[in-house]
Amino acid sequence: MDVEAQALEMGWKPQDQFKGPADKWVDAETYVRRGEEVLPLVRNENRKLLGKVDALNSTIAQLQQSLVERDTAMTEFREFQTEFLQQRLKEQRAQILGQIREAREAGDDTRLAELEDQLDENRAAQRGAKAPTPAPAPAANKPPPITPEQKAAYDEWAGKNAWASGTSEEDVAKQGAAFLFGQEAARQGLTGKAFYDHVDAKIAKAFPGQAPGPGKVEDGRPSGSGSGGGRKTFAALPPEAKAYAESKVGQFVGANKMFKTADEWKSHYAKIYFDKE
Numbered sequence: 001m002d003v004e005a006q007a008l009e010m011g012w013k014p015q016d017q018f019k020g021p022a023d024k025w026v027d028a029e030t031y032v033r034r035g036e037e038v039l040p041l042v043r044n045e046n047r048k049l050l051g052k053v054d055a056l057n058s059t060i061a062q063l064q065q066s067l068v069e070r071d072t073a074m075t076e077f078r079e080f081q082t083e084f085l086q087q088r089l090k091e092q093r094a095q096i097l098g099q100i101r102e103a104r105e106a107g108d109d110t111r112l113a114e115l116e117d118q119l120d121e122n123r124a125a126q127r128g129a130k131a132p133t134p135a136p137a138p139a140a141n142k143p144p145p146i147t148p149e150q151k152a153a154y155d156e157w158a159g160k161n162a163w164a165s166g167t168s169e170e171d172v173a174k175q176g177a178a179f180l181f182g183q184e185a186a187r188q189g190l191t192g193k194a195f196y197d198h199v200d201a202k203i204a205k206a207f208p209g210q211a212p213g214p215g216k217v218e219d220g221r222p223s224g225s226g227s228g229g230g231r232k233t234f235a236a237l238p239p240e241a242k243a244y245a246e247s248k249v250g251q252f253v254g255a256n257k258m259f260k261t262a263d264e265w266k267s268h269y270a271k272i273y274f275d276k277e
Contacts, residue, residue, distance in 0.1 A: 004028040010035050069256035076251060077258045084272065085173055089126045096122060124206035125170075128177030149192070157196040161203075170207075177206050232274045234266040245269040 004012075007028035018025045026034070096119050103112040158164040163171040164178070181202040185195045234242070245266055252258050252265050259265040 003032055007031045007035075073252070073257040080248070080252070081272075082176075085170075086126070089122060089173075093119070093122050093126075121207065124177070125173045128173040128175075128180070128206065153192050153196065157199075161200075174203060174207060178203060232270060234270040237270060237273060241269075241273055 010032065012028055012031040013019075013025075015025050096115055100112060100115045100119070103115055161174075163174045165171075178199050181199045182195070184202070185198040188198070190198050234245070237245070248269075249262050249265060253260070253262050259268065
């Protein structure tokens with residue numbers, strides 16, 4: 001194959017067919033030589049770029065998968081917290097009812113009044129724990145975006161109520177109750193500070209005697225105080241509770257899950273288990 005035929009195959013045009021600037025036209029021999037020198041460099045650079053694109057696509061796919069796994073883990077953990085709280089509240093209710101029977105038999109009206117208050121608190125907590133998750137709004141009725149003022153009001157309120165972002169069973173109960181009270185406030189047309197004042201007042205009534213922030217349940221009565229240095233550990237759990245916690249390790253421990261290590265999960269489980277005592 002002569003040089004001109006080779007150049008034509010590579011895209012070269014004779015001068016009378018060349019449509020670019022006249023000073024850019026080169027003869028067939030120069031065109032072939034330049035092609036042989038430049039083309040390998042272009043191909044090599046393309047391979048590098050394609051490699052970077054593949055790596056970037058792989059990273060994006062991994063991040064997307066991580067987000068999906070994290071979202072699933074958070075959903076499953078929240079469901080576990082809600083189920084755990086519901087079970088503990090049922091046990092607490094049975095305990096209170098038993099104490100009420102004893103107080104009636106003993107004719108202890110003062111103790112009976114205290115226990116009936118505790119039963120009311122237990123009922124309020126159960127309503128909060130069973131609060132339904134709001135269904136996604138239809139696309140046609142999508143709510144307007146949150147304004148900077150609304151976000152600032154929420155951030156200020158959440159900063160005063162640590163339970164709003166907590167994960168203990170009491171936090172979950174308060175979050176569920178707050179959702180219901182928020183719906184009530186919205187129906188009344190309350191906004192801004194008035195909205196959150198309404199929620200705070202309702203929470204204070206539903207969970208009396210609790211200090212701000214995450215609380216715990218002691219002796220059938222909510223309390224804002226911790227258990228101090230005498231907190232029991234995982235080793236003190238009864239065998240069936242240990243077995244249950246062990247069975248959940250795979251669900252809650254690992255990459256993109258709620259706990260990095262099994263020890264962290266077990267410590268958390270022991271805490272929420274003994275918080276009912």
